[in-house]
Amino acid sequence: MGYRLSKISTRTGDDGTTGLGDGSRVQKDDARIVAIGDVDELNSQVGVLLCEALPDDVRVALVAIQHDLFDLGGELCIPGHSMIQAAQLGRIDDWIAEYNSSLAPLKEFILPGGSRAASLAHVARTVCRRAERSIVALGRAGDINDAPRQYVNRLSDLLFVLARVLNRSDGGAEVGWEHVRE
Numbered sequence: 001m002g003y004r005l006s007k008i009s010t011r012t013g014d015d016g017t018t019g020l021g022d023g024s025r026v027q028k029d030d031a032r033i034v035a036i037g038d039v040d041e042l043n044s045q046v047g048v049l050l051c052e053a054l055p056d057d058v059r060v061a062l063v064a065i066q067h068d069l070f071d072l073g074g075e076l077c078i079p080g081h082s083m084i085q086a087a088q089l090g091r092i093d094d095w096i097a098e099y100n101s102s103l104a105p106l107k108e109f110i111l112p113g114g115s116r117a118a119s120l121a122h123v124a125r126t127v128c129r130r131a132e133r134s135i136v137a138l139g140r141a142g143d144i145n146d147a148p149r150q151y152v153n154r155l156s157d158l159l160f161v162l163a164r165v166l167n168r169s170d171g172g173a174e175v176g177w178e179h180v181r182e
Contacts, residue, residue, distance in 0.1 A: 022076035031134070031141040036076045038131035039152075043069040045124040052117040055169055058162060061095055065155065072148050076138070092154040099161045103168070110179040112163070115170035121163035128156040158170035 017025045018033060026033060046066050050059065068088050073082040112122035132152040138144055167174055 007043055021074065021081070024079075030080070031138045032076060035131065035134040035138045035148075036073050036132040039069055039073045039076065042124065042129040042152075043073070043133045045120070045127045049117065049120040049124055050072070054117060054121060054166070058165065061158075062164075063157075064091070068151065072151055075145065075148055076135070080143070082145050082147065084145070084151050086147075089125065089147065089154065092151065096154065096158050096161055099158070099165050102174055103164050107176075110164075111175040111177055113175055114163070114173060117170055118163040121159050121166055125156050125159035125163065128152055129157055132156065133179045136177035 016028055018028050019025050021034070043066055045064055046069070049065075051061050054062070068084070071083040071088070075081055112126075113119050132149065135144070135149045135152060139149060164174065
């Protein structure tokens with residue numbers, strides 16, 4: 001790739017537009033840029049979660065997810081381009097099955113919280129859901145592949161499961177939602 005980022009401040013966006021990977025320019029509030037920004041924010045939130053003490057296997061999964069999210073952003077940045085592959089979706093599915101198999105079945109909804117790491121995983125999950133909504137909106141506005149939407153949908157499920165795993169490993173208690181409170 002060379003030194004593509006040798007000049008960070010180009011001033012080309014001063015007019016409210018930004019460049020896509022295919023060289024075209026769009027407004028900074030274009031649905032495509034909103035989706036890219038939400039994926040970028042999700043990647044940053046995963047980075048914050050990685051600052052915590054985590055089980056090694058969870059850390060490895062989250063780092064792989066960060067790379068996948070960069071691929072996903074790249075796919076969104078280049079209209080018509082495909083970067084998210086079936087293997088990446090399959091890996092998310094495998095992690096969901098693996099981690100969920102070690103957890104007790106839920107009998108009620110749980111509130112986001114518990115340990116700090118679990119709480120950060122819940123925040124990442126909610127940011128992931130926002131990215132998913134943005135990608136769905138982008139799909140209505142223009143042609144995109146199914147894989148980005150599928151990836152973030154499954155990733156939000158994985159982040160929920162990881163929050164439960166992190167609560168268990170950190171000794172944090174899950175708080176069940178109480179429909180009737182006194």
